[in-house]
Amino acid sequence: MNEMIGTLEKHQAPVDLSLIVLGDMxxxxxxxxxxxxxxxxxAEAFSQALLNSLKTPNKKH
Known part of the structure; x- marks a missing residue:
């Protein structure tokens, strides 16, 4: 997974493509x-955790 993330960052992949790749992974x-x-x-628990993390303002990851 780290290699894939590195490749996406190296090639400055657009956010939508990066999210598609991450979703596939x-x-x-x-x-x-x-x-x-x-x-x-x-999958539902993961989805809810993702949504909850976006609702928390100014939270850095």
Whole structure:
């Protein structure tokens, strides 16, 4: 994953492309590493955590 992020940064990929690549990486991780009956629950929790992090003003990551 670090290599992919480095490549995106090196080539100054647009934000939308970077998000598509990141989403694909997350999907692949869920599909390859999480039991089928837990995937949706984990994806929803991840999505909610992402949304919550955006609602917190001035929070640096």
């Amino acid at each position: 997350v999907s692949n991780l869920l599909l390859s590493s999480v039991q089928e009956n837990k995937r949706i629950e984990l």
